[in-house]
Amino acid sequence: MTEHGQVIEITDPPFIQRLFGSPSWAWLWLIVRVYVGYTWLTSGLGKIGNPAWVQTGAALKGFWERAVAVPEPPARPAIAFDWYRAFIQALLDGGHYTWFAKLIVAGELLVGAALILGAFVGIAAFFGAFMNWNFMMAGTASINPVLFTLSIFLILAWKTAGWWGLDRWLLPLLGTPWRPGRVFSGGGSTTAPGAGTP
Known part of the structure; x- marks a missing residue:
C-alpha cells in the first residue's frame, strides 16, 4: 500500500x-498432513479394487445421478447451484463417469501419498481441497468440510508443512517459479524457499 508517496507494508502478526x-x-503440520494424507490414501485404496470405480465407473455414475436429482418441494436438491448441476448432468450425459472415476481414484492415491511423504505439500493440499470442494458442491458433507479446512491450512503453511518430509530437500533443490532452486540456479542456499529458522 502507498500513502503520501510512501510504501506501507502490512505484515502478518508475528505468531502467524x-x-x-x-x-x-x-x-x-506433520500431524495435520499425515491425517489428511492417510484419509485420502485409504479412500483411494478402498476404491482401487472395486470394478465400479476402476472399470465401469458405475459407482460415480450413481453418485452423480443422486446428486443431480431434483426432489419435489419443499425438499431441497443436493446441489444448490444450477450451474454446477448442469455441469454434472453434462458429464453424466456424455458418459464421462467411466474415465472420471479412474481420475478420482488416482487423485486420492496421489494426494494421499504426497501428503504422507511430505512431497510438494502445498500443491497436493490444493488438489485435495479441490476434490473436497467438488464433493461438497455435489451435496456430500461427511468429513469433507474438515479435510477442506485442514488442506487450506496446509496450503498456507506450504513452506514448512513438509519440513519433516521430502519437501525439506525438494524445495531447496527445485525452488519455486519466483525463486529457482539449486537445480535451476546452479547452486545457492539450501534453505527451503521462504522458510525461516527454527
Missing part, C-alpha cells in the same frame, strides 16, 4: 508468521 513459516511448527 511463525505458525505458517517457521520449521519450529513443522511438527504440527
Whole structure:
C-alpha cells in the first residue's frame, strides 16, 4: 500500500508468521498432513479394487445421478447451484463417469501419498481441497468440510508443512517459479524457499 508517496507494508502478526513459516511448527503440520494424507490414501485404496470405480465407473455414475436429482418441494436438491448441476448432468450425459472415476481414484492415491511423504505439500493440499470442494458442491458433507479446512491450512503453511518430509530437500533443490532452486540456479542456499529458522 502507498500513502503520501510512501510504501506501507502490512505484515502478518508475528505468531502467524511463525505458525505458517517457521520449521519450529513443522511438527504440527506433520500431524495435520499425515491425517489428511492417510484419509485420502485409504479412500483411494478402498476404491482401487472395486470394478465400479476402476472399470465401469458405475459407482460415480450413481453418485452423480443422486446428486443431480431434483426432489419435489419443499425438499431441497443436493446441489444448490444450477450451474454446477448442469455441469454434472453434462458429464453424466456424455458418459464421462467411466474415465472420471479412474481420475478420482488416482487423485486420492496421489494426494494421499504426497501428503504422507511430505512431497510438494502445498500443491497436493490444493488438489485435495479441490476434490473436497467438488464433493461438497455435489451435496456430500461427511468429513469433507474438515479435510477442506485442514488442506487450506496446509496450503498456507506450504513452506514448512513438509519440513519433516521430502519437501525439506525438494524445495531447496527445485525452488519455486519466483525463486529457482539449486537445480535451476546452479547452486545457492539450501534453505527451503521462504522458510525461516527454527
